[in-house]
Amino acid sequence: MRTTLYILCCLLIITGCKKNDEYLPPNFNYPIPQVNITENVNVGAYFYNYTAADWSKGISDTPLLGNYNALNVATMDQERKWADSAGVDFFIFNWNGASAGDPILNSFAGERSSNVKMVINYNTAHINASNASPVTGAKLATLIREFKSLSASHFNKDYYYKIDGQPVVLITPLNLASSKAASIDYPAVMAALRCEPVQAHLRQVRAIFDHKRLQWLNEVVDLTHIPLSKLVQYDHQLRTGCRKEMKALTEIIYLFDVYIAVANVARTKQLCYARALPKLENVMRIAGLFHPSLEQAVPNHISFTTESNVAFLTGANMAGKSTFMKSFGIAVYLSHMGFPVAAGKMEFSVKDGLFSTINVPDSLEHGYSHFYAEVLRVKRVAEEVGASKDLVVIFDELFKGTNVKDAFDATLAITSAFSAHTNSFFIISSHIIEVGEALRERGGSYQFLYLPTIMEGNVPRYTYRLTTGITGDRHGMIIIENEGLIELIRKRE
Structure with a gap:
């Protein structure tokens, strides 16, 4: 948590102000007092791209870098270092339409040697917008076209600053004028932007009938x-x-x-739309995940990061492991399609693919046993992971087609090997809880989850609520006895 807020005066270069401006001290180099804060905040600094032409305007003070050129690579590098040391999260770059190919933006995007990110200040002056001359027609078309261009060039890149996966854009001037006619109705502008995809289709329909x-x-x-x-x-x-x-x-x-x-x-x-994040963030967070085909489904939460990329899932028969993994797989698949997902909230770094081994069949045609079919499936995943692809992988009860000893050894070895590929996320379920204990002893990027069973006498009750840890439940024989299978077999006519 950042406890102190710093702003670098060398980055806050403001021009066009009078000597006696009530908001600025008369001297360029002035101290900025330390401001104590009680919670984490986002800090940005306005970046003015000074060039030789600006220094010739008679500015009396000299910055630490001298009369620099902001486009100089060394200048940008030094300013980034200062920003990093002060905890600045982003630089704000002005954009006014005429600077669509502004070299300063490209210079910043091309040299990624710090944690400082980009925020674009979209200046509306070039479209001459106000309520008296609202953002409609050609002006709205210009704004939409420019935002699309900025999105393709910068907004969706990993160096652009985002909050909850959404790019942060400043819009100036705000035109908070006393006269309503001189202001801009930004909610109306945003509504028009949101409706643009539909309006584009309607315009196409009108053009056809015209x-x-x-x-x-x-x-x-x-x-x-x-x-x-x-x-x-x-x-x-x-x-x-x-x-x-x-x-x-x-x-x-x-x-x-x-x-x-x-x-x-x-x-x-009651589905939600997931937020897509850049690959480099390598996260996946799902709150209130449920299966879309179930009525009154129990929601669960799960998350993955680089430091916790393998979820080892245990639980008794009928506790809900397979249903949970199917729910997760459906959410991952639909979110990458841009469709709503069965969850309260979801955000994810975009992945290259999804693999699952739920209900893997044998093959009479190829002569594959169930176990060999599992091995071939795991081999395919290993090849893709080994090719440095970012994947989501779901393994339901690995190697259940072989004996317990081989299943234990294979599950432990495979899970341990996959965990090293921290750019991919894995859910691996197993009834062999001893594998979980062995993994926990080794340590690594694992999270251990289970679905508990509550025994009410000889009758199991399932909560379907994901819990941290490794299950100790072994209720297979209880279910067999409750169904009277042994008595039924022994019964004589």
């Missing part, structure tokens, strides 16, 4: 009494003459059908 080849549709008044000859003519025009337009139109209808269906399922099932 085409001259479809103007005859405006002449059709009575759709209930169309002569057969006209019906044939219209059918030919739509199917043949306007085939390209109709194909585009049906694709848009299909998209809206998917959008509406997904939204309805998400609302009905």
Whole structure:
């Protein structure tokens, strides 16, 4: 937790202020007092890209770096070092439309030698926006186009500063004027940005129907009494003459059908949209995870990091291990598709693939036993992991197709070997709880989880609530006895 807030005066270079400005001291070099804080905060510093032209304006004070050029690599490197030592999280770079290819942004992005990240200050001056001249029409189109360009160039990169996976963007001037007409209604702007994907489809639909080849549709008044000859003519025009337009139109209808269906399922099932994070963060956090096909499902939490990339899962039969792993796999798969997931909240670093060995079948065609099919599946995962791919891997009861001794040795060896690949995340379940004990003794990037069973007399009750630790439950024989299997076998006619 950062207990002291520092700001580097060498980075806060402000121009265009009068000598007696009430907000700034008259001297460029002035001390900034230490400010005590009680909780962690995010600290940024405005980066002004001074060049030789700026120093010729008669600035009396001289910075520590002299009359520097901000585009100089050594200058940028030194300023990053100062920022790192002071705990600055990000530099704020001005962007005003004309600087779309600003070399200062590219210079910062090209040299990654510190923890300082980028924040862009989007200056709206170049689109001349106010409530009297609102951000609509061509202005909105410009803003959207520029934000898309910035997103592709910077917002989605690992060097860009984000909070909860979302890029931080400053917008100035804020135009908090006393006159409402001189201000900008930013909530309206944000609403327009959010609706842009839908509006783009609607504009495409309007363009299709405004085409001259479809103007005859405006002449059709009575759709209930169309002569057969006209019906044939219209059918030919739509199917043949306007085939390209109709194909585009049906694709848009299909998209809206998917959008509406997904939204309805998400609302009905109370699903959430996951936040995608850069690969380099290497995290996955899911709160309130549940299986989307179960009514009144018990939610669970799970997280992975570089330091804790293997979850070793234990629990009795019917405790819910397989269901939990299926829930996890479904969430990982859907989140990477951009679909809503069955969870209260989820954020994840994007991975290269998902592998699972739940219900691996044997193969009569290839002559593979269940055990050999498992071995081949693990081999495939090992090849992908060995190729430095970032994966999510789910192994349900590894090597259950062989004897207990071999299963113990193989599970222990394979789990231990996979744990070294900290860029990938693994859930490995097993009934052989001794493997978990051996892994815990060795130490490593493991987390041990189990699904408990509560015995009420001879009747097991399952909480389905993920718990930290290794289970000690062994209730297989109790279930067999409760079902009366032994008595049924021994019973004589």
